[in-house]
Amino acid sequence: MNKRKNTRSQVWPDTKATIKVAESYGGSSRSRIKITGNVQNLGSNGFFIETDEIVPIPSQADIIISFDPESKSPGLTIQATGETVHISKGGIGIRFTNIDLNKLQKCIIGKMNKLDEETKYKLTGV
Numbered sequence: 702m703n704k705r706k707n708t709r710s711q712v713w714p715d716t717k718a719t720i721k722v723a724e725s726y727g728g729s730s731r732s733r734i735k736i737t738g739n740v741q742n743l744g745s746n747g748f749f750i751e752t753d754e755i756v757p758i759p760s761q762a763d764i765i766i767s768f769d770p771e772s773k774s775p776g777l778t779i780q781a782t783g784e785t786v787h788i789s790k791g792g793i794g795i796r797f798t799n800i801d802l803n804k805l806q807k808c809i810i811g812k813m814n815k816l817d818e819e820t821k822y823k824l825t826g827v
Contacts, residue, residue, distance in 0.1 A: 709744035713812060716740040717770045718750045720795065721763040722785060738792065740766060745805070747783065747796040754793070760785045762795055768812040776811050779804050 719737045738752040748766070756762075762785055768777040779801065787794030 709742040712740050712743050717767050719765045722756045722760045749792055749794050751792040756785050758785050758788055768808050777808050779808050
C-alpha cells in the first residue's frame with residue numbers, strides 16, 4: 702500500500718544524490734555517514750535514493766542532488782535538508798524538511814534544456 706501523499710516521478714538515470722546523516726551510536730561527537738547513490742524518484746516533498754547502506758530512521762539528512770554529475774554545473778545541483786523516513790532493501794526514502802522548490806524547478810528545466818541541446822547537436826552536427 703502506498704502511503705505517500707504527494708506524487709514522485711522517475712528522474713534521469715544519471716541523477717545522483719549525496720546524503721549525510723548522523724550515526725545513532727557513538728559518543729558525544731556524533732559521526733556522520735555519507736552515502737551517494739542514484740535517485741530513483743523525486744517529488745516536491747521527497748525522494749528515494751538507491752543504496753544498500755543502512756541509516757537510522759528517523760534521522761536528519763543534509764542532501765545534495767545533482768541532475769548532471771559529470772558537468773558539475775551549479776545550475777543543475779540543489780542542496781536541501783530532510784529526514785529519513787523509510788528504508789528498504791533497495792534504498793532510503795527521504796522527506797524534505799527544507800528545499801527551495803524554485804531552484805528545484807530550475808534544475809529540472811536546466812536538465813531538460815541541456816538534453817534538448819545535446820539532441821539538436823547530435824542531429825545537426827553543429
